Amino acid sequence: MLSFVATALDLGKSGRVESKAKTARQRAHDEIAAEILLAARTRLTSEGPNNLALRAVARDVGMVSSAVYRYFASRDELLTALLVEGYNELGSAIEEADTSVRERTDVFERWMRACRAIRSWARAHPGDYALLYGSPVPGYAAPQDTITPASRVIIVLVSIVVDAHAAGARPPAVPTVAGPRVGDVIENALAFIRDQGLTDELAPAEVAMRTMMAWTTIFGTVSFELFGHLVGSVEDYGAYFDHVVVRLAGDLGFVPVAAG
Amino acid sequence: MLSFVATALDLGKSGRVESKAKTARQRAHDEIAAEILLAARTRLTSEGPNNLALRAVARDVGMVSSAVYRYFASRDELLTALLVEGYNELGSAIEEADTSVRERTDVFERWMRACRAIRSWARAHPGDYALLYGSPVPGYAAPQDTITPASRVIIVLVSIVVDAHAAGARPPAVPTVAGPRVGDVIENALAFIRDQGLTDELAPAEVAMRTMMAWTTIFGTVSFELFGHLVGSVEDYGAYFDHVVVRLAGDLGFVPVAAG
DNA sequence: TGTACATCAGTGAACGCGCGTTCACTGATGTAC
DNA sequence: TGTACATCAGTGAACGCGCGTTCACTGATGTAC
Numbered sequence: 128m129l130s131f132v133a134t135a136l137d138l139g140k141s142g143r144v145e146s147k148a149k150t151a152r153q154r155a156h157d158e159i160a161a162e163i164l165l166a167a168r169t170r171l172t173s174e175g176p177n178n179l180a181l182r183a184v185a186r187d188v189g190m191v192s193s194a195v196y197r198y199f200a201s202r203d204e205l206l207t208a209l210l211v212e213g214y215n216e217l218g219s220a221i222e223e224a225d226t227s228v229r230e231r232t233d234v235f236e237r238w239m240r241a242c243r244a245i246r247s248w249a250r251a252h253p254g255d256y257a258l259l260y261g262s263p264v265p266g267y268a269a270p271q272d273t274i275t276p277a278s279r280v281i282i283v284l285v286s287i288v289v290d291a292h293a294a295g296a297r298p299p300a301v302p303t304v305a306g307p308r309v310g311d312v313i314e315n316a317l318a319f320i321r322d323q324g325l326t327d328e329l330a331p332a333e334v335a336m337r338t339m340m341a342w343t344t345i346f347g348t349v350s351f352e353l354f355g356h357l358v359g360s361v362e363d364y365g366a367y368f369d370h371v372v373v374r375l376a377g378d379l380g381f382v383p384v385a386a387g
Numbered sequence: 388m389l390s391f392v393a394t395a396l397d398l399g400k401s402g403r404v405e406s407k408a409k410t411a412r413q414r415a416h417d418e419i420a421a422e423i424l425l426a427a428r429t430r431l432t433s434e435g436p437n438n439l440a441l442r443a444v445a446r447d448v449g450m451v452s453s454a455v456y457r458y459f460a461s462r463d464e465l466l467t468a469l470l471v472e473g474y475n476e477l478g479s480a481i482e483e484a485d486t487s488v489r490e491r492t493d494v495f496e497r498w499m500r501a502c503r504a505i506r507s508w509a510r511a512h513p514g515d516y517a518l519l520y521g522s523p524v525p526g527y528a529a530p531q532d533t534i535t536p537a538s539r540v541i542i543v544l545v546s547i548v549v550d551a552h553a554a555g556a557r558p559p560a561v562p563t564v565a566g567p568r569v570g571d572v573i574e575n576a577l578a579f580i581r582d583q584g585l586t587d588e589l590a591p592a593e594v595a596m597r598t599m600m601a602w603t604t605i606f607g608t609v610s611f612e613l614f615g616h617l618v619g620s621v622e623d624y625g626a627y628f629d630h631v632v633v634r635l636a637g638d639l640g641f642v643p644v645a646a647g
Numbered sequence: 648t649g650t651a652c653a654t655c656a657g658t659g660a661a662c663g664c665g666c667g668t669t670c671a672c673t674g675a676t677g678t679a680c
Numbered sequence: 681t682g683t684a685c686a687t688c689a690g691t692g693a694a695c696g697c698g699c700g701t702t703c704a705c706t707g708a709t710g711t712a713c
Contacts, residue, residue: 175525177437194657261522265435307626316620347607360576366567454690
């Protein structure tokens with residue numbers, strides 16, 4: 128799977144798909160690049176993103192440190208590859224979780240499975256998760272290439288919300304507050320969601336707002352769990368996460384909300 | 388203020404308050420310790436928590452690196468002091484924001500100000516924030532001393548919620564889901580909240596659950612803003628945060644929720 | 648099919664750097680009589 | 681009030697370490713004729 132990802136990346140970069148079968152050398156190159164990436168991810172899990180050292184990765188993969196430069200031009204490029212691979216893996220996980228629900232109108236089930244997939248992936252890859260959603264690595268700015276992979280998660284969440292909205296789900300009304308209106312504050316996010324098919328003119332801004340909040344809460348909950356902020360408060364993290372996610376669905380109008 | 392904090396810490400550690408005025412030497416020691424801490428926090432802001440180097444801090448404060456060991460036994464101890472000071476500063480900020488509302492029954496206003504104080508502090512001290520709420524520093528385990536300062540934020544949030552609950556605020560009902568019940572999953576958190584004065588037997592578990600979710604969403608939103616995950620989606624971060632926090636209040640029952 | 652040349656993978660040494668921590672030391676500041 | 685001794689702050693050198701990156705090199709694998 129890793130070599131597949133790396134191959135796909137290189138194809139994307141070169142843009143050439145001239146000869147179906149790459150040369151043996153090229154294939155070897157891709158495989159070893161994937162091996163290096165795998166070693167880097169293993170290090171990531173055991174040590175966190177910040178102490179991730181190119182030399183250590185080279186050591187793990189049985190190479191001398193300078194040899195890694197045949198595959199990645201710098202440490203930053205390695206980090207970028209890790210980001211892209213992480214986002215893509217998480218994206219695949221949540222997409223599969225969503226499409227695994229055969230009854231597409233069962234938006235609640237789709238929501239639950241998609242959210243659980245995020246948490247599962249994060250727990251299985253805590254180092255990658257910290258790299259993607261923890262404090263930014265100082266001195267490193269993620270390049271444009273990471274945006275598309277990073278969007279895959281929110282696209283799945285939005286598509287579920289859009290389907291729910293089409294089926295009549297509505298978030299609760301909120302009182303108007305002073306200051307800019309919701310629609311203006313998240314204008315770009317709103318445009319993005321409209322692109323995903325939400326054309327209803329009645330409540331799209333509120334739906335978008337609640338979707339962003341839910342997205343935030345999901346990752347906030349996962350981060351709190353992984354970063355240790357729930358120790359001593361929560362006994363069963365899985366059950367707690369489920370309770371969170373159910374309420375988020377409710378706040379999006381998926382399930383009937385009775386007045387308390 | 389910094390020297391006050393450091394003094395308080397030392398008093399707490401030694402336990403002695405024998406002579407009201409510490410010796411001149413002792414006072415100088417405290418002041419310089421505070422100076423080192425301040426330099427460390429400045430470094431924190433400019434470089435993030437992970438590359439925080441004891442040697443660099445010493446350089447900033449005009450000392451040779453070994454001299455720092457007169458004040459902190461190790462880099463870990465410096466980190467702990469930074470954690471404690473950060474949590475305490477954030478705790479003071481939110482407490483002041485809450486108590487600044489004279490009309491104590493105006494729980495909505497108290498809520499808004501408390502939440503805004505968190506975001507303001509985080510933006511003013513992004514390095515400290517990353518240290519407290521970002522990915523954990525690898526190889527460092529926060530000691531027991533940090534728990535009490537870390538709790539100050541949630542205590543304020545809970546106290547507002549408790550007052551609101553006493554005044555009749557109720558979160559929306561949610562459908563029962565399979566698995567452990569809310570009250571069992573967050574048993575310890577619930578006990579903690581009961582200690583804060585929430586004695587009503589009707590809905591305490593749901594209130595506690597919603598409080599934890601709100602707490603998570605607040606910090607999730609701040610983290611997303613500071614860590615760059617809202618770039619391109621949100622135009623006005625302050626207004627966005629307000630919209631989030633208003634909805635959290637609504638989900639806690641602070642403001643009347645009309646069916647959509 | 649065989650040879651000559653180009654391309655590439657990986658080595659090993661080196662550069663300059665900064666790190667946390669230890670240690671013997673010099674002065675200055677405090678304390679006891 | 682003055683002296684002798686103890687305590688402490690800060691210095692500077694050193695230890696051993698790992699880092700990212702460069703560079704000239706040796707072989708092996710590929711390509712063109």
